[in-house]
Amino acid sequence: MSLVLTEEQELLRDTAREFVREQAPVAALRKLRDAEDPIGFSRELWSEMANLGWSGIIFPEEYGGAGLGYAELGVVMEELGRTLVANPMMSTVLLAGNAIALGGNETQKKDVLPSVCSGERLLAFAHQEGSRHQPYRVTTTAERDTDGYRISGEKTFVLDGHIADQLVVVARTSGELRDREGLTLFLVDVNADGISRTRTSMVDSRGYANIKLTNVSVERSAIVGDVDLGANVVDVVLDRATAALSAEMLGGFTEAFERTLTYLQTRVQFGAPIGSFQALKHRAAIMFCEIELSRSIVLDTLRAIDEDRDDVPSRVSTAKARCSDSYHLIGNEAVQMHGGIGVTDEEEIGFFLKRARVSQQTLGDAAYHRRRFASLRGF
Amino acid sequence: MSLVLTEEQELLRDTAREFVREQAPVAALRKLRDAEDPIGFSRELWSEMANLGWSGIIFPEEYGGAGLGYAELGVVMEELGRTLVANPMMSTVLLAGNAIALGGNETQKKDVLPSVCSGERLLAFAHQEGSRHQPYRVTTTAERDTDGYRISGEKTFVLDGHIADQLVVVARTSGELRDREGLTLFLVDVNADGISRTRTSMVDSRGYANIKLTNVSVERSAIVGDVDLGANVVDVVLDRATAALSAEMLGGFTEAFERTLTYLQTRVQFGAPIGSFQALKHRAAIMFCEIELSRSIVLDTLRAIDEDRDDVPSRVSTAKARCSDSYHLIGNEAVQMHGGIGVTDEEEIGFFLKRARVSQQTLGDAAYHRRRFASLRGF
């Protein structure tokens, strides 16, 4: 599959770009933040995104989706990243929605996916525990009960967990703390007894929650996929979500870089645009190279998923490690090159720095993915 | 102890600088290299250095030394580093000589040290095995025998091992491969039966050897220090030699930097000295900062030894890690900034790059010393 966008993909990109510029510029995120919006994103906007087909972009048409691929999803994610649009794509579509689409049975898919595609239902993936991404490190337990299971544990950093209608909870049904085997996924209604949710307010102004589950009763029908073999679903879900996140990050640092370039061209000091100073020129040129390499790996990773290639896991880790490092570099350089104005809340560039740091940490930072890459390659 | 040189130390520095500039400029190393000198350094020069008191600078006066401290030694090492003087200070004085001075008994000291101080006797420290510095990883064995011990094993990267009169061999008398306990030091004559030496020709044009010991018989009187407790001596010897090496490296990259500055000021391209281009200016300024920090830690580490401070090990590791990184950075930047001429054999700057890489690897690279620092600090 070529790394050059097809005409259809270019059209999708242009539509998406125009949509986010008009409907969801960075100012929209600031507004949500300053209003301390209880949801953290605009449900109206999400409805419109659903109408554009984005919420179902990767889901089969039989469930109300568009039946497109990750190449197309990536185009949309990149544009969403450009203006830092707060939206439930990650939580509802790529994490929990994908868990149902990839692991769920026909009943679950028919129940959940159409309402996800229509933008009505919101989901969250209750997976992480503690302060870092360690996919198999799960202490939340699901114990057999007469009718089904009882789930107890504490989940952190659950994207949109505060507003989701349903959760996909990753719990341990057997095995030791870090075992790959022994994980099981459950589809749980947020109103179930024993669930308490605390919204956490984070620097990127998006919505996250800590979720505590205390003896939450679920029936056997809540199981997504096979008991004890949840990691088979989790691995694929995480790879796809991570690829999508990398595309979002690519959009973010591309935009931050372009804004910085404009600033370098227009800000005058010592009688000349600061972009004429060689030290800044070289740093900008180096950033350009990093962005180009990042774009290549993101595009190829998305296509690897669409082609169902064997190298998806190592490509995903390469993309996430590189995009984490690129966003880190560019987020910091962008602020530094903006000078004093760059550290003010009024200037939007700081929003990119903040999003950079959170997305770096989300689904594993660069060091995590380098370790994973090394393991995948057998060293 | 102040980090500012005393008047006496300044005098010593001036003498040393003048001496090496006149007697042992970089051209002298080139000459030794091109002549494929079997020794690898000038014995006449070493005699003169002995006459100046350098070979005995750290040894007590009763053994023919000058009884000075590491602050003074560092002054000399730095100047030796400035012109990349090939010399047996590390092998004969700081490693093997120090092993005798710190671990040997009175008989051994009286036998060895005066002839070291006079410049007549050359020693080598046969310690490393394999391709990296791992102080306790010793497979060379010394087995009890009726009269003493029989030593067998293969040592690599033995500084001046090809020309030394005597070796201090680190061998395992008990314990497992990586145990700190179970090491014993032996003073061995190079003419003993069972010793074979291969000089290895390395990029920095200094003299090293691989040494094979096959059932080498030694008497009990050859033991330096206590049986099985050799690590107590090895640790101190390595710390002191590493501090001295750091001082030598400091001299090397300071000189490489100053030569590069001169080149930046004089080489004209595009109608201006290349040192007027801001990108190069900033890189030079950053190197300056790294050098200043390196100088501070080297000076303090030498004084920590003289003051017998508790933080000697962590200071030594800090100094070596930093000097390794600085020499690496400056060695590479110096060549790059010299442009085409920098990669020719005719220009001397390449000799610094070569020495940089070997000294980085000698006695543990930066990553090794960061690990050691972390362990020393309990994390």
Place this chain on the structure above:
Amino acid sequence: MSDLEAFREEARAWLESNGPTSMHLPIPESEVVWGGRQEAFSNPDSRVWLERVSEQGWTVPTWPKEYGGAGLSKAEERVLTEEWRRARCRPALMSFGISMLGPVLLEYASEEQKREHLPKIARGEIRWCQGYSEPDFGSDLAGLQTKAVLVDDEYVVNGQKIWTSYADKSDWIFCLVRTDPAASKHDGISFLLFDMASPGVSVAPIQLISGSSPFSQTFFEDVRVPKANLVGTLNGGWTIAKRLLQHERAMISQMGLGLAGSSNQSIDALAKEYVGTENGQIEDSILRDRIAQHMMDNECYGTSLRRSMEEAKAGQGPGAASSMFKFYGTELNKQRYELLVSVLGTQGLGWEGEGFSEHELKTTREWLRSKGNSIEGGTSEIQLNIIAKRVLGLPD
């Protein structure tokens, strides 16, 4: 016993009997005393402590006694600092008057100006702010356009400053103004002092990405300043301005040392707690390596500060060293916070409210605040320019 040892005993005894326990370290941010008319002394003991210390002349120990100091030698000052640390006493007063303005007044001001301003700085009566940067002249400071025109023995000041630290809490400002628009840019600048309560001065705080607002925009509209408030010579202010910047850089440099900071725990201890250990080592070996490197760099930086002081004492040392310390210290501080955020993981990215400890939230805010370190007080790029030119002698 040497004089110095006698002084040490004296200082120790005084601190023991005069330093109330409530004035021991650590000091919560809310109790830091900056002085000035608005100072509220949220802990009443701190007012007493400031009075006692300034009575001794020890807020500015090396200044002459007639200006509120104690006339100590450098050596005595070091002894005093050591004893202060030993007694774990809090600083009695934080002040730009002490760290930045005072030294240049001592060097450049008239006797009358010294007698007027220095004692009030020493006693914390007047809090000063700095009128340097302007919106279009940040790194290019000397391009400043705020004008002062002499009318009837008064300078009439018009213009706008930005990045004025704590302008809203300060009583007086030391301000760079253009007094000769026709001269070349470095030669038409003067150094003026005036009261922030003067008619025509207004202040608008600037919110930073960290959420705090330590800086302001400051506007001057026909502000009338007595002629006597000019420091140094008319149009000769750039020399004073540069010297003051050196003092500012020296002050900022201290940050790199990773002083107590927000946390009582060191990075390695935090990493053990948040990341976990294996055989006593931080479990994530990459993080362990980065922490070791940072700690080493930090210690080398501290050793360099010490060497620089010793060299200054010995009359050596590079004159532009303050630029090196400013550059390296602020970069180190930024690195330190990046590392802290890495250690805390998602817990290091909270903004407010539930789910995060106070210390975690503070770390996040300080991480964001640290991004300004390499911009304020002269950007890292400006410091590198200065080093290249003044220290390395590279051509323009």
Place this chain on the structure above:
Amino acid sequence: MSDLEAFREEARAWLESNGPTSMHLPIPESEVVWGGRQEAFSNPDSRVWLERVSEQGWTVPTWPKEYGGAGLSKAEERVLTEEWRRARCRPALMSFGISMLGPVLLEYASEEQKREHLPKIARGEIRWCQGYSEPDFGSDLAGLQTKAVLVDDEYVVNGQKIWTSYADKSDWIFCLVRTDPAASKHDGISFLLFDMASPGVSVAPIQLISGSSPFSQTFFEDVRVPKANLVGTLNGGWTIAKRLLQHERAMISQMGLGLAGSSNQSIDALAKEYVGTENGQIEDSILRDRIAQHMMDNECYGTSLRRSMEEAKAGQGPGAASSMFKFYGTELNKQRYELLVSVLGTQGLGWEGEGFSEHELKTTREWLRSKGNSIEGGTSEIQLNIIAKRVLGLPD
């Protein structure tokens, strides 16, 4: 079956029946064929192989048939490359004539010049070298001072070049000369071809830090060159020169991919061997991390090269991409060798003789040689300048 598939079968069949086993990969350095009058064909099969391949026009597959090529389309060329790799056949000819000079002759030369030079390049009869840099004009290439003065229908060339790759082994040179000293520096340069056997040409090899001498200084003393050997217009050589540099950069960029190199083993395999493993992982976790990062960067670089080719085909892509690839590729190659030396430890620092394997010694030499990568063909600094100006549009 599509035409392309038909071509694939044809190519596969030809390679199978014409590619002798002795001409399979790997290829020892001593057996690489550069062609030209001095070519010794140390392996006699390589002469036959070159003859067969050039007979097919496959040394320069996309060149028109009349100039010695096969007139293949880009798509056919890709198929041929794939089949070549599949058959593990060696390249028949390495040549600056093919990678650098040929493309600009095709674009700028007269019909007569093309017919004269291109077939000889295609058949490996004439080996070319590049007369660009001069001792005082390296990065500032356009400042070059070698002069050519027209006397009786001949250019008389005087001057000195440096960094002429394999000047001592080449037959002809493509050379930048100043033909109008009065014009601005870019406007007085011409592109001249001449025989290295001409009277007045002399060559002095330069020894590098790696011990090898791939470059020379080249001296011209009243060298007489027929007027017909001027390519393009008089004084219009700079345009040709720049285009040729793009081809040179594209050629050098390939190095970043860490192609076979000296070692058949990948860095991770070497690390396992030299450093050891623990639970199947490289024992030194810092080295493991650096290797992973390098491999990832390398793969991203390869993917970027592929994207660039696809974009070029689609008529998109940044024009100055060759500068990015030149910069990044050479930096990657240097990093690769630093990593290899780190992996080999003290065994990676041998110069010659006993105690080191052939592969170890070769790694050391190549590590040193790699330092020139970011200098030759335009320094990294020059590439960054080009990117900043041409791609990012930053002002001068």
